[in-house]
Amino acid sequence: MISVDFNNVVLPGNDVSHIVLKGDNCKRSEKTIGPGLKSVDNKIIVCNGGVLRCKDDKYFWIEYFKKKYIPAKDDVVVGIVAAKTSEMYKVDIGASELATLPYLAFTNATKKNRPDIKVGNVVAAKIKMATPFMESEISCVEYANSIIFGQLENGFLINVSLNYALRLRKSNSKLLYQLGQMVPYEIVIGANGKIWIHSASIRTTIAIGNAILNAEHLEEEDIPQLVKSFNKSLNI
């Protein structure tokens, strides 16, 4: 059998049960497999070609190139309001169906105090309900210590692949931190691959967007080089 380890490239059909299930048998029930892995006949089989990742020896998933978003509960997404009905907005989040956003799903919203959002506006929201057979439901209600949801004004939207968006969302993403040291900016990264950027001027926004797009296929070591050239272009 080919020996596969974490952070290795795996191909569809590979059997990774010996890595995922290693350790005590009784702990098996605590292990969770995510996208790209499938349990068949007590074996864990890879079903998408990509890189095998794990977290806390407990969660396992495959990171693979993907552009079509499939809603999952508690994801933060950025969407564009596509239509308005009497009770809810329909929001395009890049999934196969438009997601619904009820008027009441905003902080401090009541029946009389409706949010003022028009078709074409951009919102950041959290997925409340995601089922394979129904439209997913999103909500903009903010709780204590949650990030700020709701309408995003000005700024610019870019689209990236889903795995890259997830990589950027990790707290240890060097790129965003280093860009932030050069120029202040606001950013919302949706799990659906839509990224909203806002900064003081148009030029800086474009430059940040391009830097993020270019960094997708770069190694971690090359990022300082990219940031350097980015800074150069800003300072001239």
Place this chain on the structure above:
Amino acid sequence: MNGNPLSDCEKTFILEAASQKIRLDGRKKDEYRPLKIAYGLDWGNCLVTLGCTRVFAQVSCEIYQPNNSRPNEGVLQISAELAGDNKINDLTKINQVLERFYKDSKCIDLEALCIIAEEKVWKIKVDLSVLNMDGNTLGCCSIATLAALMHFRYPDVVSTGEKVVVYSSSERDPIPLSLHHHPVIASFAIFEKYDFIILDPSLLEDKVCDNKLSICFNNHSEMCGVDIEGCASLSQNLLMNCSNQAASVAIKLVDKIKSAIQIDIKNRSSKSFKGLEPAVSEDNGLKLCLSDKIHFVGPSNQENIKEEIDEKMVVDQDDVIKITEGTAFTASHNNLHQISKKGDKNDDLIVIDPESSESSSSDESIEIINHYKLDDIRPVIGKYVVSDDENSDTGTIILD
């Protein structure tokens, strides 16, 4: 569902960028994206890549009964379709425009395609499949059409009395189509409010702009057709500028296609000819899209523009236009001259702008005339000033 809906964010952002005359990918306003033309194994089979827009063209021919109205002419048919998803009805428009420009300009010698009058003619079919839409689809389609038509060869046919013999390529060399001239379309997106006209718009620019102007020119700088989409009112002066640019773009595009064909014919003689395979594997689809947008736009983007200058086409406007078919233009042009002469005498509202910096056309045959708007009239006519000098008796009004 119409692709991705356009958000307010993107719209206002692009308009704001247009007001500052910036393009998102760091191009100049008259700069084309890198153009690649790759030919396949068959005659008349090519893949054209313009930035991220990709169009695949295939020309085919069949023997066909001619129309009754034109019994001794062959038939040309152009059809474009979106690969995969046909719900976006954008392409019917492209079909119409392409057919109109290529049929009406009579670039193909259709009479040469006749085998037996009233019975058998060649029907030339151009099938375009748009593989990726990233703006300027019409321009890319027209390049693909022309590149495929110039490359195409049809089998030799001999008719002996009642018998028609079609020779296969092994028996006799197939014959290239006879083209009188090579028309190609250049597309502009016009942001009227900001007086910002850009060549080769990207998808977002295409969606946001007020007006889309497509001008078809051939390699002899003769106009073959104009298509205007949108509601902005265009001045003659602007149209002349655009057609100037389009003419020089067309010459460069046709040159590029010709050199691509020469390279292809050279490759064909060598045995290791692989057709489209290297072009497709090299591009590798979506990854290329991202790496193409490598330009940063900082306060000055000169530093970061990659040295792809020989690949990209910067339009120079030293060429003089001959307008053969659109006589309306020349007529109006004369009118403008007359107006301008009048204007000089009377210090009227119409003045020849000596700078004409934006238009940057250095033609001597065409002068740029700027119509002053209402706000600008005052300095020309003069100011009314109430003088309080003691010399003048009372507060008289002096024409400054």
